[in-house]
Amino acid sequence: xxxxxxxxxxxxxxxxxxxxxxxxxxxxxxxxxxxxxxxxxxxxxxxxxxxxxxxxxxxxxxxxxxxxxxxxxxxxxxxxxxxxxxxxxxxxxxxxxxxxxxxxxxxxxxxxxxxxxxxxxxxxxxxxxxxxxxxxxxxxxxxxxxxxxxxxxxxxxxxxxxxxxxxxxxxxxxxxxxxxxxxxxxxxxxxxxxxxxxxxxxxxxxxxxxxxxxxxxxxxxxxxxxxxxxxxxxxxxxxxxxxxxxxxxxxxxxxxxxxxxxxxxxxxxxxxxxxxxxxxxxxxxxxxxxxxxxxxxxxxxxxxxxxxxxxxxxxxxxxxxxxxxxxxxxxxxxxxxxxxxxxxxxxxxx
Numbered sequence: 001x002x003x004x005x006x007x008x009x010x011x012x013x014x015x016x017x018x019x020x021x022x023x024x025x026x027x028x029x030x031x032x033x034x035x036x037x038x039x040x041x042x043x044x045x046x047x048x049x050x051x052x053x054x055x056x057x058x059x060x061x062x063x064x065x066x067x068x069x070x071x072x073x074x075x076x077x078x079x080x081x082x083x084x085x086x087x088x089x090x091x092x093x094x095x096x097x098x099x100x101x102x103x104x105x106x107x108x109x110x111x112x113x114x115x116x117x118x119x120x121x122x123x124x125x126x127x128x129x130x131x132x133x134x135x136x137x138x139x140x141x142x143x144x145x146x147x148x149x150x151x152x153x154x155x156x157x158x159x160x161x162x163x164x165x166x167x168x169x170x171x172x173x174x175x176x177x178x179x180x181x182x183x184x185x186x187x188x189x190x191x192x193x194x195x196x197x198x199x200x201x202x203x204x205x206x207x208x209x210x211x212x213x214x215x216x217x218x219x220x221x222x223x224x225x226x227x228x229x230x231x232x233x234x235x236x237x238x239x240x241x242x243x244x245x246x247x248x249x250x251x252x253x254x255x256x257x258x259x260x261x262x263x264x265x266x267x268x269x270x271x272x273x274x275x276x277x278x279x280x281x282x283x284x285x286x287x288x289x290x291x292x293x294x295x296x297x298x299x300x301x302x303x304x305x306x307x308x309x310x311x312x313x314x315x316x317x318x319x320x321x322x323x324x325x326x327x328x329x330x331x332x333x334x335x336x337x338x339x340x341x342x343x344x345x346x347x348x349x350x
Contacts, residue, residue: 008192009114009146013107014348015195018161018221019289021106022344025061026290027137028053029095029338030075032067036094036125036331044327049095050078051323052295052335057084060291063140063342065133067092088140093120093130096333098216099153100130101340102137102145105194111345113138114193115145116152121211122176143347148193150186151177155214155337157190160224163197163256165190170204170213200253204242206230208279209332216336217283219246222314225255228266230285238279239268266310269301275330286325286334287311290341294318297325297334 031045056062062085066072072089100118104111115134120127138145158166172186190196205213218230229250231243250263266284273280284307287296294315298304312320325334
């Protein structure tokens with residue numbers, strides 16, 4: 001459903017709220033493909049995913065997209081008939097709904113949708129079905145959608161709800177996404193459609209991240225003026241130099257009023273995880289913030305508890321919950337990558 005408005009979201013007063021704003025619910029999609037999950041991993045991924053959905057459903061409604069009848073029956077078997085979970089049978093390629101799903105925007109108590117183009121992080125995998133999924137969300141909600149017509153992924157942006165967003169040049173300037181767009185062009189799109197007044201450009205993401213440096217694996221807002229940043233003290237780690245470079249940029253960054261941000265280090269996992277000799281982008285920064293809870297990926301790693309302690313210190317009013325992502329990370333992401341929040345509000349124009 002295409003928006004009939006001739007005005008841009010920014011002209012109508014819409015913007016993207018921070019993730020900690022009150023949710024009406026969470027959208028996600030059930031793991032389904034043996035090939036994507038290296039065969040034997042799918043069973044373990046589904047076990048981890050069931051724990052994630054059950055946890056979120058304790059705090060807010062969950063909308064779960066299932067690709068086919070097999071996925072639907074498997075989800076039912078693992079989850080049971082939870083009253084807070086609604087299943088939608090929608091054809092999909094993969095599970096990373098943060099990136100292929102819509103981004104919700106709000107003005108006061110009104111809610112609308114921005115539908116970006118999705119091309120599987122620069123045409124790395126199949127994406128034709130995933131690119132259509134936002135239409136199913138809009139159909140269910142009876143919502144119109146704004147369509148900028150450029151490639152953009154939710155995991156490439158993190159906002160503080162006060163006009164500032166974080167991103168990386170490695171991702172948004174990738175020539176396999178929008179080769180004809182400049183930094184200024186991208187900033188204008190984000191301003192016009194998401195209300196972002198200031199874009200803080202970091203450089204590179206983690207080694208092994210096939211999304212080309214998504215911000216939600218390295219640096220996150222935890223409130224409007226506090227940022228946690230991934231770091232390692234191991235100077236021999238390939239991630240050390242790019243994380244330190246990003247930190248230097250953050251130190252000189254300010255909000256719309258010229259105030260510096262409070263910066264809190266968030267340790268990276270100690271142990272290196274690999275598949276087929278390729279490093280996996282293990283991180284604690286891929287947490288998901290919901291209504292009074294934060295769910296954090298853990299890996300049976302010596303740094304798990306330290307990361308949880310850090311996040312509990314910056315989320316004093318949330319229940320911070322560590323859940324296993326030891327198998328889910330084999331697909332290249334974790335809890336933030338598979339979720340998309342729907343803010344509270346009534347559908348605009350309805």
